[in-house]
Amino acid sequence: MSAASTTPAPASAPGRESIVRSVLTNPLGLVAALLLLLVIVAAVFAPLIAPFAADDLQIFKINAPPGDGYLLGGDGSGRDIFSRLVYGTQNTLVGALIALSVAAAIGVTAGLFAGYFGGRREVVMSWVADGLMALPALIVLLAFYQSLGSSIHVSMIIFGVMLSPGFYRLTRNLVNGVKHELYVDAARVSGLSDMRIIARHILLVIRAPVIIQVSIVAGISIVIQAGLEFLGLGDPAVPTWGGMLQDAFANMFVVPTAILWPGLAISVTVASFVLLANAIRDRLQQGDRVATAPKIPAPAPHPVGTAPNDAAVLLDVRELVVGYPTKSGWTEVVKGVSLQLRRGEVLGLVGESGSGKTQTAFAILGLLSTGGRILSGSIWFDGRDIANLPESEMQKLRGKRIAYVPQEPMSNLDPAFRIGFQLTEPMVTVLGISKAEAKARALKLLARVGMPDPVRTYNAYPHQISGGMAQRVLIARAISCKPDLLIADEPTTALDVTVQAEVLELMRDLQAEMNMSVVLVTHNFGVVADICHRVSVMRDGRVVETSAVQSLFADPQHDYTKLLLAAVLDDVTPRVYRPVQAKEVSA
Ligand SMILES: Nc1ncnc2c1ncn2[C@@H]1O[C@H](COP(=O)(O)OP(=O)(O)OP(=O)(O)O)[C@@H](O)[C@H]1O
Numbered sequence: 208m209s210a211a212s213t214t215p216a217p218a219s220a221p222g223r224e225s226i227v228r229s230v231l232t233n234p235l236g237l238v239a240a241l242l243l244l245l246v247i248v249a250a251v252f253a254p255l256i257a258p259f260a261a262d263d264l265q266i267f268k269i270n271a272p273p274g275d276g277y278l279l280g281g282d283g284s285g286r287d288i289f290s291r292l293v294y295g296t297q298n299t300l301v302g303a304l305i306a307l308s309v310a311a312a313i314g315v316t317a318g319l320f321a322g323y324f325g326g327r328r329e330v331v332m333s334w335v336a337d338g339l340m341a342l343p344a345l346i347v348l349l350a351f352y353q354s355l356g357s358s359i360h361v362s363m364i365i366f367g368v369m370l371s372p373g374f375y376r377l378t379r380n381l382v383n384g385v386k387h388e389l390y391v392d393a394a395r396v397s398g399l400s401d402m403r404i405i406a407r408h409i410l411l412v413i414r415a416p417v418i419i420q421v422s423i424v425a426g427i428s429i430v431i432q433a434g435l436e437f438l439g440l441g442d443p444a445v446p447t448w449g450g451m452l453q454d455a456f457a458n459m460f461v462v463p464t465a466i467l468w469p470g471l472a473i474s475v476t477v478a479s480f481v482l483l484a485n486a487i488r489d490r491l492q493q494g495d496r497v498a499t500a501p502k503i504p505a506p507a508p509h510p511v512g513t514a515p516n517d518a519a520v521l522l523d524v525r526e527l528v529v530g531y532p533t534k535s536g537w538t539e540v541v542k543g544v545s546l547q548l549r550r551g552e553v554l555g556l557v558g559e560s561g562s563g564k565t566q567t568a569f570a571i572l573g574l575l576s577t578g579g580r581i582l583s584g585s586i587w588f589d590g591r592d593i594a595n596l597p598e599s600e601m602q603k604l605r606g607k608r609i610a611y612v613p614q615e616p617m618s619n620l621d622p623a624f625r626i627g628f629q630l631t632e633p634m635v636t637v638l639g640i641s642k643a644e645a646k647a648r649a650l651k652l653l654a655r656v657g658m659p660d661p662v663r664t665y666n667a668y669p670h671q672i673s674g675g676m677a678q679r680v681l682i683a684r685a686i687s688c689k690p691d692l693l694i695a696d697e698p699t700t701a702l703d704v705t706v707q708a709e710v711l712e713l714m715r716d717l718q719a720e721m722n723m724s725v726v727l728v729t730h731n732f733g734v735v736a737d738i739c740h741r742v743s744v745m746r747d748g749r750v751v752e753t754s755a756v757q758s759l760f761a762d763p764q765h766d767y768t769k770l771l772l773a774a775v776l777d778d779v780t781p782r783v784y785r786p787v788q789a790k791e792v793s794a
């Protein structure tokens with residue numbers, strides 16, 4: 208249907224920016240990244256930054272106020288709070304990193320294998336994960352502390368194991384969502400090993416939510432580590448933010464401000480991780496949207512001409528220009544297309560892949576992909592210019608007056624709902640009729656589009672019907688509200704040849720019966736000859752020729768049309784199977 212997926216993007220096509228760059232363009236993401244950078248620099252260069260060693264004490268600086276060599280003052284033992292804070296950064300980050308690495312390594316690996324291979328492996332791993340989640344983490348940590356001693360690193364390894372089910376569940380669910388994608392099947396068929404598929408095709412696709420989880424778990428690890436140390440579970444000889452918090456708390460009535468510094472360090476670092484996770488999430492939710500808006504704003508749309516005088520003209524597209532933003536400006540994919548469609552007429556839109564047929568159709572439907580805009584031109588529909596109509600107004604037209612039949616029948620039916628619901632829902636919403644009336648109409652429509660057993664189809668889920676039946680269902684849905692205009696984007700391409708002929712015949716009959724106007728996007732001149740009254744040939748975003756079907760075939764005017772017609776294989780001498788002679792084989 209859309210060339211976006213089938214044709215290589217032009218050099219100037221809007222691409223996705225790297226996640227790192229676009230997160231940094233988000234002000235909150237930038238602030239979070241800068242703060243985390245500061246924390247990391249403090250941790251790495253602690254010996255260079257801290258003016259004193261962590262345990263240097265000066266007896267006359269006990270509880271000293273800020274200044275006089277101690278930037279943030281002295282603690283209850285006469286040590287420099289600033290220096291301990293800097294060294295504490297190192298130890299706190301290492302502890303958090305240990306927990307994070309253990310959790311991610313165990314959880315992501317187990318999730319990848321359980322999700323990809325499924326079966327008994329998944330059941331066993333899920334049991335283990337559920338078991339770990341059921342354990343009270345704090346009690347487990349206290350138990351290990353008693354038996355293994357006061358190393359906070361050991362506690363963080365154990366805490367990492369306790370956190371791993373979060374990564375496991377997330378990864379397993381993500382893998383389950385992508386492992387049946389066609390590109391994974393294609394990788395299997397092309398002989399790639401399971402390990403390679405997991406590493407290349409699955410891990411890469413699911414990495415973004417896992418990165419968000421990493422950022423959140425990093426924050427949690429810091430909080431938990433500080434909490435454990437605050438409870439006295441750390442090594443008192445090692446300076447950490449949690450340990451400092453405990454010291455400051457014990458000394459709170461003498462130097463109340465001392466608690467501020469480790470508290471601030473913990474809160475700012477944790478908040479930075481959370482903000483960074485939010486910035487990454489926001490970036491991912493943008494989907495295919497172009498991260499950087501073009502510097503050049505889209506020109507204000509202006510109507511071309513006035514509504515057509517002739518009431519028989521239902522659709523009059525004039526000098527339509529559709530563009531997508533790139534960093535350097537707007538790339539035009541439809542470059543001044545004009546089309547006219549009379550009531551009851553079928554207009555074929557043909558042309559090579561990427562010539563702008565689908566974009567023209569989507570502009571009429573008001574369904575351009577994110578970023579796409581009608582840059583200029585008019586779409587006069589029944590006397591009203593619908594180019595750049597507000598979405599709420601377009602919604603009133605779509606389904607009711609302008610309907611759409613897509614190329615891929617199966618992916619346009621929601622697998623979660625029965626066919627009946629998907630047929631009646633638009634009728635109830637758009638026409639405001641009762642459910643019972645909608646059901647009666649749906650059954651009639653199913654019979655009309657040639658379903659052998661309408662009741663069975665009505666109660667079936669999409670996976671229980673064939674592709675040809677699904678396309679008939681979509682046609683039934685499109686015509687259910689008796690639209691004036693039907694836009695069909697290669698409605699037979701995904702079907703086999705015999706079904707194609709039946710679906711075409713159905714469309715032709717329905718069009719005549721309802722006197723509908725149809726815009727039919729197609730590559731296929733057979734389809735054009737079969738059903739269209741007139742045809743417009745598109746190339747590189749422009750219409751190069753529009754004629755009545757007979758004259759297009761009999762006397763094509765444009766060189767490109769002649770080229771397209773010459774490329775139709777009908778006149779080619781068919782290749783005949785010739786059995787290989789024994790003589791040829793031995794030779
Ligand atoms: N979302 C998008 N962003 C940017 N460019 C796009 C987008 N969708 C389509 N295009 C570009 O618009 C041009 C026209 O695409 P369109 O889908 O209309 O072609 P088409 O003639 O329908 O091709 P096909 O017959 O293969 O579907 C192509 O160059 C395509 O790369």
